[in-house]
Amino acid sequence: MSQGSNFVDYVKICCRSGKGGAGSAHLHRDKRTAMGGPDGGDGGRGGHIILRGNTQFWTLLHLKYRKHIIAEDGLPGSSSLSSGKFGKDEVLDVPLGTIAKDAETGEVLFEITEEGETKILTPGGRGGLGNYHFKTPTLQTPRFAQPGEPGIERWMILELKVLADVGLVGFPNAGKSTLLSVLSAAKPEIADYPFTTLVPNLGIVSYRGGKSFVMADIPGIIEGASKGKGLGYRFLRHIERNSVLLFMVPADTNRTITQEYEILKTELQQYNPELMQKPHLLAVTKADMLDEELIAEMKKELPANIPSIFISSVAQKGLTELKDMLWQAIDA
Incomplete structure (x- = not known):
């Protein structure tokens, strides 16, 4: 299940919600009534743009080429207190772990974490009130109604943090991709030079008793990644969601194993101290x-x-002993 170039963890989209329909300023007339009271209905609300969690999606690839998401406008109200039809909502299915941000301010709006969970990304404009609402004892036939509210147009960023049970942490070339390919059905690109893994590879590792867990090979950290050097932040972000971190240090490292482990730990700590709370395991590869x-x-x-x-x-x-250790850590 290697994501390859299809692993899209960042998209920027322009969202335009629908504008609300105008309220009606209609006055009631029929055969017997030449000049009746107000009976203008309310305008319909404009369509929302909504994100919905869907476990069938692993990436944001399906949104990569949809730069503009436009919801329908609400329809105006009409006579006989008839309300206008609501604009149709645009519902975007996203994988669990997707974060929505305002592209201009960078503010995080919300995160989708559960199957079927829905959150409004840009709300549609409210429909205007019809003239019926403005009738008073002194103003019996108001000839005005509210216009509908405009929709909202703004650029949004959707980011995905990989949801995995085990995150592999190590310098480039520590053997993370090889381990993933041996333990799971993933086919990461493997070569004997640093930075082969430019996207996180996910693999399902089957365990005894029909159980399984997800392992993510996160691109190699280099010293200074927490300051944005190298592939930096973009990939450290993926580690935040893993429940267990497996540090991997090759036996042929130039430093001692402890030194290398400490450097990796320092990088993570500088990026996000909370990562220190997760269970850590060490594999000498x-x-x-x-x-x-x-x-x-x-x-x-x-x-x-x-x-x-x-x-x-x-x-x-x-490897069997390693799987046992990982399962115990996840289970705990």
């Missing part, structure tokens, strides 16, 4: 290069207070 003696030596130097494991995706070493 590429362990097929190590013999038992070397592993025993390295274990002594691993950071304390974090569950750790030595794995090799290529040699399929330690």
Whole structure:
């Protein structure tokens, strides 16, 4: 289920809600009444633009080419107190975890987190009141009514934060894509150079007893990502939604494993201190290069207070134990 280039996590759309219909200033007339009282109906409300959570969508790709979303205008009121028809709402289905922002101010308006949840992105204009509402003892035949309110036109940004149970955190080339491809049916692009993963890849990892969890390979963090360097913020954003973070450090790192883990942790902490509250696990990758003696030596130097494991995706070493550790952390 690799998203490839179809993984769209950011779209900017122009939303124009419908304008409200005008109220009617009609005065009642029939065969017997030449000059009756006011009977003008209210105008209909303009159409809203609404976001609706839909678990069938994983990305915002379906909105990438719809730059302008326009809802229908409300119809004017008419005689006999008939109200105008409401403008048709435009409902946009979005994946769970979609955040709506005002493009000009950057203000976050709301977030869609549940299936079927609906929120109004731009409300339609209210319909105007008909002249019937303005009748008073001294003004028996008001010949005016309210116009409808205009609709709202503004640019909106929709952003998706990936919803996953496990987020893989590591420098480029730590073996995250390889692990994902071995544990799940995802087919991430894998090559032996940094920054192969330019989009988060999601994979469903099946676990014993028919259970499964979602794993997200988040593009490699580099020192300085929290300050917007490299691929920076755009990808760190995806980690916020993961419930467990698996730190991955290759056995052939130039630094010690603890040093590399601390740098990764510092990056996350500077970006969002709340990420420190999530369960952390540590996997030392590429362990097929190590013999038992070397592993025993390295274990002594691993950071304390974090569950750790030595794995090799290529040699399929330690993967079952890793899945057990992850499941316990998610379950907890």
